[in-house]
Amino acid sequence: MIERLLIFGATGDLSARYLLPGLAALREQGHLGDGFRLIGVSREDRSDDQFRNWVAEQLDRYAAGYPAEACQFVAGVSSYRRADVTDPSAVAPAVAGDGPIAAYLALPPSIFGAAVTALHGAGLPLGSTIVLEKPFGEDLAQAEQLNSLLTGMIDEESIFRVDHFLAMTTVQNLLGTRLANRIIEPIWNGAHISEIEIIWDETLALAGRAGYYDGVGALKDMLQNHLLQLLCLVAMEPPVSLDARDLRDRKVDVLRSIRQLDDAEVRQRTRRARYSAGTIYGHPIPAYVDEDGVDPDHGTETYAEIELQIDNWRWADTVFRMRTGKALGNNRMEVAVHFRPVPHLPAGFDGDVAPNVLRFELDPEGVIIELTGIGRQVRSLAPMKLTAELDQPALPAYGRLLLDVFERNATLSIRGDEAEESWRVMEPVITAWAEDRVPLEEYPAGSDGPARSRLR
Ligand code: NDP
Helix, strand or coil, X not given: CCCEEEEECCCCHHHHXXXXXXXXXXXXXXXXXXXXXXXXXXXXXXXXXXXXXXXXXXXHHHCCCCCHXXXXXXXHCXXXXXXXXXXXXXHXXXXXCCCCXXXXXXXXXXXXXXXXXXXXXXXXXXXXXXXXXXXXXXXXXXXXXXXXXXXXXXXXXXXXXXXXXXXXXXXXXXXXXXXXXXXXXXHCCCCCEEEEEEEEECCCCCCCCHHHHCCCHHHXXXXXXXXXXXXXXXXXXXXXXCCHHHHHHXXXXXXXXXXXXXXXXXXXXXXXXEEECEEECCEEECCHHHCCCCCHHHCCCCEEEEEEEECCCCCCCCEXXXXXXXXXXXXXXXXXXXXXXXXXXXXXXXXXXXXXXXXXXXXXXXXXXXXXXXXXXXCEEEEEEEEEECCXXXXXXXXXXXXXXXXXXXXXXXXXXXXXXXXXXXXXXXXXXXXXXXXXXXXXXXXXXXXXXXXX
């Protein structure tokens, strides 16, 4: 178990909102022993005490539900190093010491390459791990470059390209429901399933994150990574085991089977849009282009929709639709599996049969099965819903991810070839959108997105 965590970019938003609470959760659950140490690194001048106070404040704010002992422990074991992570001579003293470290790059993606080179120069102790957040590069070429830098310094099993969606209970539940139920897996194919929708619609607008989001957009922020990972879990063949190699091999198979869209298909099967001024829950929302820090010339989309096909035996006749948008009228985060209509209904029933839908709700977490049964009148058909709520997870997603990093369990991290395949799938879309071959539509904030969405 690794007992030294270095967060490069420790004073940023990711660290404050997710990593520090993740550590408090690990302490509460008994996963962090007294020997654990946290070293924060960024360029700002701070003393150890100032950093400890800052950590305590962030935990007050973002980990209020955890016991005081856990939060005090995390603040107490913290220390601080001022360093520019692109400079190997500045990084070396932070990395030095006994035993392996987990080097978490909570940094702007634009300096990942320079930071990795600097860490290589500084020399990571044997057995260390390196953790990178999305986006992993900004296109296929950058992802390949970053991969070759990383694998030149450390073995693949020590590289954690994390996607916190994979650590969510509901996402794990997707696998459990699929693979541990006799009644599900035999009908999990194109003969029975017509469409699978993977949706992350949020009411949240830009929320002051123009510095990161403008120029990145919905496709690269959500769809190319998080939603594509969900698609992999939904569509993959059953793995031999849940260990890192078996699970990731099956996910890569899916990515390699996704048909690359040609120019005509990109125009027909993808949509991009950005929000104009509107109202959400009674609050006025300015147009995206009028938000602080946004450059309208970037043409950044806040809504992305893509329809994909998987060229393999299981999914040849099923359509996969992925969609995500900001500043929409309702939060809707789910994987919705739409089954084909029944092949025959005996005469004599009254009413219509709606095809079955199995919904994996991502936030709040739950599972819903939509069936048809008999209503109050004999022979009258009526919709029936079976709903299951999930137990609260013992660890939040970032707690789970950090534990895997400390235990060097790479199952939930993205392997290098997987990261590259994810970019390959999206390359034609990224290029066509950058060249304005698909119009940038508009939708009012608080609406359902651009008119005529193909999604249900
Ligand atoms: P922030 O801009 O809030 O934080 C960036 C951090 O990096 C700061 O601590 C900054 O401190 C430090 N930093 C920047 N340049 C250097 C440098 N040369 N040397 C040392 N430290 C440096 O970004 P976020 O925390 O939001 O994001 C970090 C990463 O996490 C990004 O890759 C992002 O895509 C990813 N991510 C973020 C999520 C979030 O919700 N915030 C969610 C999922 C992923 P200083 O300037 O003082 O050096």
